[in-house]
Amino acid sequence: MPDSSQPTDPHDPHGVTPAQIEHAAALLDAGELVAFPTETVYGLGGDAESPEAIARIYAAKGRPANHPVIVHLAPHGDPRYWVADLPPAAQKLIDAFWPGPLTLILKRAAHIPAAVSGGQDSVGLRCPSHPVAQALLSAFSARRGGHGGVAAPSANRFGHVSPTTAQHVRDEFGSAIHVLDGGASDVGIESTILDLSRGFPALLRPGRVTPPDIANVLGEAPRLPDGSDATAPRASGTLKAHYAPRTPLALLPMEALEPLLAASPKDERVALVARASRVGRWMAAENVHFVAAPEDPDAYARELYGFLRALDRANVTRIFVEKLPDTIEWIAVNDRLGRAAAAFEAQG
Numbered sequence: 394m395p396d397s398s399q400p401t402d403p404h405d406p407h408g409v410t411p412a413q414i415e416h417a418a419a420l421l422d423a424g425e426l427v428a429f430p431t432e433t434v435y436g437l438g439g440d441a442e443s444p445e446a447i448a449r450i451y452a453a454k455g456r457p458a459n460h461p462v463i464v465h466l467a468p469h470g471d472p473r474y475w476v477a478d479l480p481p482a483a484q485k486l487i488d489a490f491w492p493g494p495l496t497l498i499l500k501r502a503a504h505i506p507a508a509v510s511g512g513q514d515s516v517g518l519r520c521p522s523h524p525v526a527q528a529l530l531s532a533f534s535a536r537r538g539g540h541g542g543v544a545a546p547s548a549n550r551f552g553h554v555s556p557t558t559a560q561h562v563r564d565e566f567g568s569a570i571h572v573l574d575g576g577a578s579d580v581g582i583e584s585t586i587l588d589l590s591r592g593f594p595a596l597l598r599p600g601r602v603t604p605p606d607i608a609n610v611l612g613e614a615p616r617l618p619d620g621s622d623a624t625a626p627r628a629s630g631t632l633k634a635h636y637a638p639r640t641p642l643a644l645l646p647m648e649a650l651e652p653l654l655a656a657s658p659k660d661e662r663v664a665l666v667a668r669a670s671r672v673g674r675w676m677a678a679e680n681v682h683f684v685a686a687p688e689d690p691d692a693y694a695r696e697l698y699g700f701l702r703a704l705d706r707a708n709v710t711r712i713f714v715e716k717l718p719d720t721i722e723w724i725a726v727n728d729r730l731g732r733a734a735a736a737f738e739a740q741g
Contacts, residue, residue, distance in 0.1 A: 407538040408574060408575070408576070409525050409528070409573055409574065409575055410483045411528075413573065414525075414528045414529055414532050414573075415532055416504065417429065417529055417532075417571065417573055418529060418532035418533040418535075418536060418617070419536075420571055421438060421439065421440055421446075421541075421543060422440070422533065422536045422537075423530075424439070424440060424443055424445055424446045424449070425439075425446075425449075426438065426439050426446070426449055426450060426453060426570055426571070426585055427439075427529070427570070427571050427572075427573065428548040428556075428559070428562045428570050428571065428572045428573065429525060429526055429529050429545070429573040429575070430520075430523050430525050430526060430559070430573065430574070430575030430576065430578060430640070430703055431521035431523045431526045431578065431582045432493070432494060432522045432523045432526075432544075432578060432579050433494045433521070433578055433580045433581070433582060433583050433584050433600070433601075434547045434548075434555040434556055434557055434578050434580075434581070434582070434583055434698070435547065435548040435555075435556040435558070435559065435561065435572075435578065436445050436526075436543075436545030436546065436547060436548055437450055437453060437454065437466065437545055437546060437547065437548035437549075437556065437562075438450075438465070438529075438543040438544065438545035439543065439544050439545070440533075440541070440543065441462075441464045441505075441509050441541075441542040441543055442505065442506060442509075442537075442541075442546040443506075444508040445505045446544070447462065447506070447508040447509055447544055448508065450462060450544060450545075450546065453566065453569075453570065454546060454549070454550060454551045454552040455550055455551045456546065457492045457511075457551070458508075458511065458512075458625060458699050459511040459512055459627035459630070460511050460551075461509065461510045461511035461513060461515075461516075461517060461626075461627055461628060461629060462509055462517075462520070462542045462544040462545065462546045462629060462630055463496050463517040463519055463544070463545065463546065463584070463586075464516060464517060464518050464519075464541060464542040464543070465519060465520070465521055465526065465530055465543045465544075465545050466518060466519070466520045466530060466534075466542050467520070467527065467530035467531040467533075467534040467541070468491075468492055468520055468527055468530075468531070469528070469531070469534070469539070470520065470539075470540070470541075470542065470608075471539070471540070472487065472497075472499075472518050474502065474515055474541065475499075475501070475502055475505055476499040476500055476501065476502055476516065476518070476723075477499075477500040477501065477503070478499070478500055479499065479500050480499075480589060480592065482589055482611055483499060483589050484640070485611060486587070486589075486607070486610055486611070487520075487612050488581050488705075489610045489611075490602055490611055491519070491520040492519075492520045492521055492522035492527065492605075493520070493601075493602065494521075494522075494583075494584040494585060494601045495519060495520050495584055495585050495587065495598050495600070495602040496517045496518065496519040496585065496586045496587070496598075496628075496629075497517070497518050497519070497587055497589055498515050498516070498586060498587065498588040498589060498590050498597065498626055499515060499516060499518065499589055499590055500514060500515055500519050500590050501513070501514055501516035502516075509544050511627055513626050513627060514590075514736070515588075515590045515626045517586065517628060517629065518542075519584055520703065523575060523578070524575070524577075525573055525575035526575070529543070529573065530542075530543060530575065535569075546629055547583065548561075548562045548565065548566070548570070548572075549561070549562075549565045550565055552634065552635055552637060552640070552736065553565075553636075553637060553638070554636055554637065554638055554698050554701045554702055554705075554733075555582070555583060555636065555698050556698070557577055557578040557581050557647075557695075557698050557699055558576070558577050558578070558699070559572045559573075559574035559575070561698075561699075561702060564702070577699075578695075579695065580600075580601045580643055580691075580694065580695065581694045581696065581697060581698060581699075582600060582601070582694045582697060582698070582725055582726070582729055583598065583600060583629070584598075584600045584601075584602075585598065585599060585600030585601060585602040585603075585725075586598035586600070586628045586629065587602075587606075587607060587615060588625060588626060588628070590626060590664060591624065593616065594607060594611055594613065594614075594615035594616065595615055595616040595618075595622060595625060596617050596618055596630060597618060597625060597626075597628040598618075598629070598728065599618075599693070599724040599725040599728050600724065600725050601691070603721060603722075603724070603725075603729075604617065604721060604724070605721065606621055622646045625674045626648060634732060634736035635729075635732040635733070635735075635736070636698075636729045636732050636733045637732070637733045637736035637737070638701045638702070638704060638705045638712065638733065639705050640664075640704060640705050640709060640710070640711065640712050641710075641711050641712065641714055641737045642691070642701075642711075642712040642713075642733050642734050642736075642737055643711065643712070643714065643734060643737070644686070644714045644716055644730050644731060644733070644734035645713070645714075645715075645716055646715070647667060647671050647672070647715050647716075649735075650665070650713050650715065651675070653713060654675055654678065654681060654713065655722060657680060657681075657711075658680075659679070659680055660680075661680060661710050662680050662681075662682055662708065662709050662710065663680065663681060663682070663709055663710060663711045663712070663713060664681070664682040664684060664704050664707060664709040664711070664712045664713065665681050665682070665683050665684065665685075665713050665714075665715075666684045666700065666704075666712065666713070666715065667683075667684075667685075667686055667688050667690050667714070667715035668685070668686050668687070668715065669685045669686075669688075670688065671715055672715075673676045682704070682707055682709050684700050684704070684739075686700075690722045690723050690725070690726055693717075693726050694725060694726050694729075697726060697729060697730075701733070714722055714730055714734070716730075718731070
C-alpha cells in the first residue's frame, strides 16, 4: 500500500503519485481522516457530508463542536450543491479568486449536515489552488458522483500554530494521521473568510485576498471586523486567542519591547522577532535569539508559522514580536499575531 508520508516521485515537484492520491481518496471515502497541503496551510480533511468523519476531525484537534470547519471543493465542483442560494456577488468572487485562498460563507443547503457548520445555517466553501489538494479533491469528488467535498480545518491541535509543512503535521499527530506531503505551503496563513450570508459582504478573517481585492470585484468594500458585528456567523480562526505557540508571546511596538529586552536576566534567553530595519543593537545581544522577519507582508505571512514553531524548539523563555504597521497591507499578519498574543495576555 503506498505511503504518502514522504515524497516518492522525483519527477513530480510535489512528490505525490497518482496511486497515493487514490489511496488518500479511498481513506476519505471510508470515513477516515487525511492531512493534505493547500496553498494556505495543511488541512485535516474528512468527508464533509459525514457527521461521523466531521466528529473525528473535532476529536483529533480537540476543537469545540460549535466551531465550524471549511468545505474544500475540487476545481470542477459545483458550489450550488452545498448552498441554499448562490448570490451574484458570490459568483463574481468565485470567478475572480477560485481556485485560491478565499472562503465564502453562504446559507447552507438543507441536505448538508449541520455538523460541518457548528450547528449554524451557513457553510464555508473554498477551492484551493495547490495541485496536490486539487488532485485529492477531484479523486474524492469522482467517488461521490462529482459532489464530494472535504471538510478541512488546519491540521494541528486546536488553538495552536497552523502547519505549513507535512513535518509540522507529523509533529502534531505522529503517525495517527495519514499525510500527503506536497511541500511547503506558499501563502502560509489561512484563507480570507468573507461572509455573504446576510446580504452584504463582511470580512470575518483577513488573508491573502485583501479587502481592496474584494472591493475591486464587488464594487463595494466589505465590512471589516471590529468586534461590534454581533450577528456575524462563527467562522474558523476567529476566536480572540488562536494561532498560539507554546512559548509565551508578547506583541508590542519596538520602543516598548526595548526596555523589556534590557530588563531580561542575562542568564535567560528570549527571542525577538522583528524586521531587520527596526531592530538596532538587539540583533547581536548575547541573550537574545533574533529572528529577522521579512519587510514584505506576503513574505512575512509565508514564514510566520514556521518561525513560531521553530521558536518553540529554540529553548527560549519568551517570544517578543515587533508590532507591525496598522495598515491594510499588514491586516492578515496583524490578525494572526494579535490572536497569538491574546492567548497569553491573561497570564500577565
